[in-house]
Amino acid sequence: MSQPAITDRTILHVDMNAFYVSVEIREQPDLAGKPVVVGGTASRGVVAAANYEARVFGVRSAMPSSQARALCPNAIFLPGNHALYAEVSREVMRIFRNITPLVEPISLDEAFLDVTGALRLLGSGVEIGQLIRKQVWDSQRLHCSVGVAPSKLVAKLASEAAKPRVNGKRIEAGLGVKEVVADEVQTFLRPLPVRAMWGVGPKSGEKLLQLGVLTVGDLADVPLAKLMATLGTANGRHLHEVANGRDDRPVEPDRAVKSISHEETFESDLVDRSDLDRELVRMSDSVAARMRRAGVKGRTVSIKLRYPDFQTITRSVTLDRATDAGSRLRETAGTLLDGVDIGPGVRLLGVGMSSLIEEAADQLSFDDLLEWETEQRTGDDHEPLIHDQTWEATDAAVDQIRSKFGSEAIGPATLVDTEKGGRLRRKEKRQWGPDRPGDG
Numbered sequence: 001m002s003q004p005a006i007t008d009r010t011i012l013h014v015d016m017n018a019f020y021v022s023v024e025i026r027e028q029p030d031l032a033g034k035p036v037v038v039g040g041t042a043s044r045g046v047v048a049a050a051n052y053e054a055r056v057f058g059v060r061s062a063m064p065s066s067q068a069r070a071l072c073p074n075a076i077f078l079p080g081n082h083a084l085y086a087e088v089s090r091e092v093m094r095i096f097r098n099i100t101p102l103v104e105p106i107s108l109d110e111a112f113l114d115v116t117g118a119l120r121l122l123g124s125g126v127e128i129g130q131l132i133r134k135q136v137w138d139s140q141r142l143h144c145s146v147g148v149a150p151s152k153l154v155a156k157l158a159s160e161a162a163k164p165r166v167n168g169k170r171i172e173a174g175l176g177v178k179e180v181v182a183d184e185v186q187t188f189l190r191p192l193p194v195r196a197m198w199g200v201g202p203k204s205g206e207k208l209l210q211l212g213v214l215t216v217g218d219l220a221d222v223p224l225a226k227l228m229a230t231l232g233t234a235n236g237r238h239l240h241e242v243a244n245g246r247d248d249r250p251v252e253p254d255r256a257v258k259s260i261s262h263e264e265t266f267e268s269d270l271v272d273r274s275d276l277d278r279e280l281v282r283m284s285d286s287v288a289a290r291m292r293r294a295g296v297k298g299r300t301v302s303i304k305l306r307y308p309d310f311q312t313i314t315r316s317v318t319l320d321r322a323t324d325a326g327s328r329l330r331e332t333a334g335t336l337l338d339g340v341d342i343g344p345g346v347r348l349l350g351v352g353m354s355s356l357i358e359e360a361a362d363q364l365s366f367d368d369l370l371e372w373e374t375e376q377r378t379g380d381d382h383e384p385l386i387h388d389q390t391w392e393a394t395d396a397a398v399d400q401i402r403s404k405f406g407s408e409a410i411g412p413a414t415l416v417d418t419e420k421g422g423r424l425r426r427k428e429k430r431q432w433g434p435d436r437p438g439d440g
Contacts, residue, residue, distance in 0.1 A: 010125040011251060012113040013147040013155035014096065014132060017163060017174075019109035020049035022142050023088055024078050035075040040065050044265050044347070048080060052164055052171045085109075088140060095135050099128060104251045110159075112152050114251035129177035148179040151247035154188065155180075157196060185245040190217030199239050204231055219243040260294065261302070262286045263350025269308050270346045273337075280333050281326075283351040288326030291353060297322035298353035301332040305340060306348035315340060322357055329353060 016022065020038040025031045035054035039047040045065035057072035068075065089108040096103045099122070102114035115128050122128050129146035136144050147158025162178035164171060180188045194213050195205055207230050213219050219227075220243040228236030241247065262283045270276050280303075291298060302316035315336040323329065333351050 008116070009114065009150050010116045010119060010128075011149055011152055011155045012115055012125060012129055012132070013149075013152065013159040014111055014113065014129075015145050015147075015156075015159045015163070016092065016109035016136075017143045017145060018049055018051045019142075020080055020085055021051040021054075021078075023085055024081075025051070026141050027084075031076060035059070035072050037065075037068055037072075037075050037077050038080045039068075039077070040079070040265065042267055044267060046265070050075075052166060055166045056169055056171065088142070091140060092136055092142075092144075095132065095139060099132060102251045102253050104253055112155065112251045126177050126179050129179075133176055145174055146177045148177065150182045150185070151245075152249050152251065153198065153242050153247040154185055154245070156198075157189070157192065160196075186220075189243065189245055190215060190220065192216045194219050197239060197242060199235055199242075204235065207231060216243050258356065259352055259354035260287050260290050260296075260298070260356070261304075261350055261352030262290075263304055263348060263352075265306075265348045266346070269344075270349070271342065273342065276337065276342060276346060276349065277334065279349050280337065280351060281330050283349070284330035284333055285326040287351055287353055288324055288329050291324040291356075296356040296358055297324045298357075299323075299355040300353065301329055301336065302350075302352045302354065303333050303336045303340075304348070304350035304352070305342075305346050307344045308347050309344070310347070312348075313340065316354075318355065322355075 021036045024038060025036060033053065035057065036051045037047055037054050037059060038049045039045050042065065047059060047061050047063045047065060047068050049061055050059040050068070054068070054072055054075050057075070059068045059072050059075065065077065069077070085108055089105075092109075093103065093105055093111065096111055096113055100113050100115050100118050102117075104112040106112065115122070115125060118128060119125070122131065125148035129148055132146060133144055136142055145159045145162040147155040147160070147162060149155040149158050158178040158180045162175045164174040166172075192215060194200055194208055194216055197216060197219070200208065208219065211222060211226070211230060213222060219239060222240070224237065224240045227240050230236065231239065264279070264283070270279070299322045300316055300318045302314055304312065304314045306312045317332060317336060319328075319332065329351065
């Protein structure tokens with residue numbers, strides 16, 4: 001059976017409206033109608049999400065929490081509950097997969113769906129979009145916006161056009177579902193600001209501005225050769241294609257995770273290496289546990305540091321073999337930290353693992369077996385191999401305990417807070433920066 005032509009595809013982009021905040025308001029109905037912000041609640045925190053009542057005052061995601069407080073002093077700041085958001089996301093994605101198996105999650109709150117094969121059974125793309133909105137509301141009491149188009153790019157831009165919006169001091173209801181048919185793609189795209197396009201960030205936006213490019217239409221009219229000379233061959237060619245409405249990328253269900261990381265901004269700069277080491281232990285333990293839950297191992301370890309002046313650096317190293325052991329990750333991250341100047345203080349620290357493979361694919365090689373056999377005869381120790389095997393059973397036991405009793409039931413001894421009766425220091429509580437004392 002031949003594949004449908006690109007212009008015959010029906011792609012949906014479904015985006016939850018102010019997802020984190022909407023979930024919080026669902027849990028606390030008395031917050032409805034009030035300006036609510038989810039993010040780091042202290043001065044160094046960052047806004048993760050803001051409802052439309054807060055956006056009226058100019059609050060937006062990625063804004064420093066201190067600036068958001070200045071713009072909207074009456075805003076209610078919440079530290080967030082990532083575990084709850086992930087649970088709700090799983091339920092929403094289940095609704096999508098009941099519509100079509102071709103679902104490509106982009107984040108917790110948005111996904112692409114190819115519903116071309118469901119049209120005969122469920123109706124038009126718009127009708128399927130309306131069905132999804134109803135099912136999400138009936139199941140989760142949350143609103144979403146849906147874009148319908150023949151390509152992923154246009155579907156995403158259409159879902160943005162379907163959302164509620166702030167007009168001055170007023171909140172205007174959105175369309176809910178916005179369709180852009182093949183014949184209308186250019187008419188829809190050309191008036192949009194060029195920053196709406198994938199691949200146009202601050203730096204490339206400045207370069208395009210120097211060319212007089214303000215809209216997608218302006219971008220589409222720039223000769224390909226000039227665009228590649230300005231932005232580089234790959235990005236220039238990509239933007240030339242999508243600005244002219246050509247986007248043949250398929251919806252990719254179950255797309256593999258490329259990396260797993262954890263980073264946090266601290267309430268005050270850390271200058272003591274022992275403090276940083278404790279943070280490395282905590283983050284490495286968190287990343288490794290997430291890797292094991294996802295059934296993957298990784299080879300490339302990276303750290304990220306941000307200094308008080310906001311200068312940001314990264315360091316990485318690729319291991320000989322893949323691992324999901326938190327201890328191995330911490331040791332490698334610690335070695336990377338050894339090569340970094342922490343004298344100015346560390347505002348933000350992050351640990352990550354990439355070059356991921358499925359756990360089942362990480363088989364012992366013939367060379368590994370020969371090395372192991374040699375070690376049995378000579379007593380030599382092949383540290384990485386023995387290290388990971390030694391910790392494998394321990395990690396499995398830790399995962400079982402956490403699954404039964406919660407994530408704070410067990411962890412590295414370094415993280416025990418003796419001042420709080422031997423309780424573990426909290427993990428994964430500061431995705432968006434530190435919280436003020438008493439929050440969360």
